[in-house]
Amino acid sequence: MKTWKLSELDSLFAAIAAAQKLYIPADAAGQPAFTLWTPGLSMTKALNTGRSAKDLFFPQVENLVNFKVSGRRIQVEPGREEVEDFVIFGVRACDCRSFDILDSVFLSDPVDTFYADRRSHATVMTLACSEPEETCFCTSLGIDPQAPAGDVSCWAMEDTLYLEANTEKGQALLSSLPQLGQGEKPQTDASVFHRLPLKDLDFSVFGEKPLMDWFNSPVWDSLSQSCLGCGSCTFVCPTCQCYDVEDFDGGATIRRFRCWDSCMYSDFTMMAHGTNRPTQKERFRQRFMHKLVYHPNNHAGQIGCVGCGRCLQKCPISMNIVKVAKALKEGKA
């Protein structure tokens, strides 16, 4: 396996960044986020970023097209940004799995060309976990945090970074780094993952009953009771994918952009038919039904959650997919 000294990570970043843009998880104003690497920028000590890695493929705001109005003439100009090849380093196994889920939506017909463009230009370098948070539950979703996917998988063990290419793209990247050494990766220690408090969550149950049984469960009332209707869970979620298309109307210049939207919001989908789910209970139910029931129903059983634990950490009232899944299963909240 290829190797690099962890103490010289900066020079590895410099070598990658010499050829293409590189994003690493770094602290930005106290908040870990995937950040464009420039000399001197170092990795965050946090396990994961506040916002997920989906931002690199599906940014919060993205220009689609511009209109220039002069008198009765409207000139239409493309607003699409030119995407160059880039590398994301330090993606955790959970976020890497989220790309599969996003792919299943954005890359199926009709293909979202903005998303596809970024995906095809990216080389994903994942980083294996060794010190999970108590909120981690990716193992319940069939993810091995110690064997992350991606174009290149990395392991930081003792003083060495071990790198292994999984795809042609990954192979090409590693070949472009002749400075890499060679070494044998030691055995990983999985014991802490067996002590995780949420390791035994069972999501298979959601495929075992008719959809309407879950939809009509009596637990939704109390689960959604104190939901603030904010979009925190949605926006930190690596698999949430809803967006709105809006115009920034400057009169003579109009910029049409798309931006993240949240099914938790009262004005979600109002643009389409002037109605939305009437109360927070229905909006709340939609979000979790989508993750646990609708998405797997439409995508060969694939649950729309990767167990990253962000919603557990970020919800202002500590309501989250784990509490919802357990309450639905037990039939009481």
Next chain:
Amino acid sequence: MQDRVMEKAAALLESGVCTRVLGWKTGEFFYDVTPAVFTSAEEVRTQMVYNPFCGPNLSKYLIAESRKEGKIAVFLKPCDTFSFVQLQKEHRIARDKVYAVGVQCDGMIDMDSLKALGLRGVTAAREVGDNLIVSTLYGEKTVPRREALSLRCRVCKSKRLNDCDEIIGEQGGDLPSDRFAQVEALEAMTPEERFAFWRSELSKCIRCNACRNVCPACSCEKCVFDNPGSGVRNKAAADSFEENLFHIIRAFHVAGRCTDCGECSRVCPQGIPLHLLNRKLIKDMNQLYGPYQAGADFDSKPPMLAFTPEDPEASIITNGRDGQ
């Protein structure tokens, strides 16, 4: 305290003083409590919790809850009672439908504070004297309780429980607080430094609206920013100008009504110190119009609603930056 709150909640339901209790429900962990309404003593005994992680301010829920049938009992910390009074002043809560139990407070512990101390995989915490013994997946660690406190609790302004029907613990008073110290530090910066500070903070905003939705002063039934018919609907900041102005405008909208409860900063998933915007306005109003604390009483007139010909015209820039 935990036992007394639970006993009180159960007793209020059993005696018929109220039909519902607004408190906190247990979670997956020891810290992830969720605001919840309980309708029976049995529910209270099996699901309710009161512990140093019960940070959420329950006052805003009373807007909706006090419009429902029957009386609701609520447990409020001193800072929450300022919001409770302020919302009544704004005629947003039907007071006769609420039985308010004030619970004295030693400061709430916050997971963000614990994580900021470098703790990872936290599975339990217990208070021993002035310390907190924290169990993690990687062993046990002792930290001083004050370092685990929520940021707002470190500069607690008052332990006074306002307008409660009953109090658990001792009634408290206002505290000397250096809550404006950070505002002063920002004021001491050059405009360029201050701009850079706020840009770095506000550019983190993801417009999740958690700050607005949790804010007891943001109690409009429908926010203009959510209203497609308002012409100013704003789901995402189109540029850095909108990114900055959303929070600054929101701070102005709640000026004179913000009690400095700190919920905005507590809930921000991006760790933006939003409360500093509000505190700056509170500090300015104190200086311009005399000391005023929103939610401290029912009679005082809010500075933004009280005009006198002697009022300084600080917002009119005539010559230079301070209106001189």
